[in-house]
Amino acid sequence: MSTGALEKLFWQIHTKPEEVKRYCDDPGAYLRDFRLDEDEREMVLSWDVGEMAARGVNQMLLQFAFTAVNGMGKHGEYIMKLREAKKTASNSEDEKDLPWLRS
Amino acid sequence: MAEVVGGFLMPHNPALVAMADDSAQAHTVRGAFNHISQRLEALEASTVIIIGDDHYTMFGPHCIPSCLIGIGDVEGPIDEDFLRLKSGRIENNEPLANHILQAGFADGIDWAFAKALAVDHAVAIPHHLAVKALPGVKTIPVYLNAGVFPVIPSRRAYQIGQSILRAVRSWPGDDRVVLFGTGGVSHWVGYAEMGRVNADFDRRILAMVERRDVEGLLALSDETILEQAGNGCLEIKNWLCAMGATPGAKAEVIVYEPMPQWVTGMGFAELDVAA
Numbered sequence: 276m277s278t279g280a281l282e283k284l285f286w287q288i289h290t291k292p293e294e295v296k297r298y299c300d301d302p303g304a305y306l307r308d309f310r311l312d313e314d315e316r317e318m319v320l321s322w323d324v325g326e327m328a329a330r331g332v333n334q335m336l337l338q339f340a341f342t343a344v345n346g347m348g349k350h351g352e353y354i355m356k357l358r359e360a361k362k363t364a365s366n367s368e369d370e371k372d373l374p375w376l377r378s
Numbered sequence: 379m380a381e382v383v384g385g386f387l388m389p390h391n392p393a394l395v396a397m398a399d400d401s402a403q404a405h406t407v408r409g410a411f412n413h414i415s416q417r418l419e420a421l422e423a424s425t426v427i428i429i430g431d432d433h434y435t436m437f438g439p440h441c442i443p444s445c446l447i448g449i450g451d452v453e454g455p456i457d458e459d460f461l462r463l464k465s466g467r468i469e470n471n472e473p474l475a476n477h478i479l480q481a482g483f484a485d486g487i488d489w490a491f492a493k494a495l496a497v498d499h500a501v502a503i504p505h506h507l508a509v510k511a512l513p514g515v516k517t518i519p520v521y522l523n524a525g526v527f528p529v530i531p532s533r534r535a536y537q538i539g540q541s542i543l544r545a546v547r548s549w550p551g552d553d554r555v556v557l558f559g560t561g562g563v564s565h566w567v568g569y570a571e572m573g574r575v576n577a578d579f580d581r582r583i584l585a586m587v588e589r590r591d592v593e594g595l596l597a598l599s600d601e602t603i604l605e606q607a608g609n610g611c612l613e614i615k616n617w618l619c620a621m622g623a624t625p626g627a628k629a630e631v632i633v634y635e636p637m638p639q640w641v642t643g644m645g646f647a648e649l650d651v652a653a
Contacts, residue, residue, distance in 0.1 A: 278389075283438070286438040290438065331527075333434060333525075333568075334568035337568055353568075354570060358570045372628060
């Protein structure tokens with residue numbers, strides 16, 4: 276697991292508009308510049324934000340990168356993905372371990 | 379002899395400048411900034427120290443300072459497209475900022491420092507709404523890490539405020555200094571709960587501020603704050619820093635508006651040093 280590499284990728288996309296174009300032109304090629312495991316590459320390519328959040332990627336940055344690539348109009352989709360991931364987690368784990376679900 | 383003449387706690391929500399919102403709540407919170415600006419005039423403030431936190435925009439995974447002071451050129455906002463706010467120069471008080479840095483070193487504060495700093499909205503919005511229109515009033519930017527884990531411990535944020543106060547009091551200039559602690563109250567940035575506001579928790583925080591219950595605020599763990607009020611509420615560390623520099627001040631809430639449409643509980647308070 277390398278959240279540092281993921282955050283390096285997302286920070287670059289978030290802070291440098293020209294990098295968004297490079298990413299969008301060929302995401303697979305772009306990701307080869309970062310030390311990501313194969314499952315991490317897949318998470319990025321499918322924008323599995325729930326899993327990346329669960330692995331500890333900074334969610335503020337994750338949101339910025341998601342909207343930089345997918346557009347602000349997709350922000351609702353980002354939130355829905357996170358909520359769906361939480362629902363899945365709550366069905367598979369003891370809720371005592373997920374206090375944020377009770378608040 | 380320089381002195382701290384006041385303090386204010388306020389949000390730095392981008393919606394303040396980026397959202398076209400003509401609601402009564404929007405008028406109320408924008409009016410709170412006008413009120414703060416008028417109070418700066420009444421206090422004859424010459425320098426405002428704006429304490430904010432980076433939103434993973436100025437600093438990246440290659441270097442994330444725990445506490446940083448801008449001692450040279452300052453401009454911003456760096457996130458101007460997002461804010462629809464034109465970036466420009468922000469007048470620093472370089473001699474005093476350098477003194478706070480050096481006095482902090484002697485005081486055990488391991489400041490990072492920036493000789494040329496482009497600030498994000500955490501400093502730029504309070505400056506734009508409350509300081510910019512006041513001729514001659516300078517701004518010293520201070521950044522505490524409240525956004526990227528591991529974040530600065532709350533007690534350390536408070537101690538930094540205490541060190542700033544000692545530095546100001548030992549400065550031979552005649553500066554009249556006001557501190558802004560910015561950010562908060564409840565909001566979830568990039569989390570599934572985004573859009574939720576925990577007004578009960580926010581009012582509890584503001585009541586603790588009014589009681590000057592510093593130990594109570596310091597005792598709130600980061601986990602509790604995250605659970606109850608989201609990652610954005612960790613910005614009350616900036617408030618604690620301002621409170622550390624204004625001991626004995628009478629704290630009074632200016633206004634509180636829970637604004638889920640702006641994804642934030644918007645809380646303002648004055649730390650009245652003269653009262």
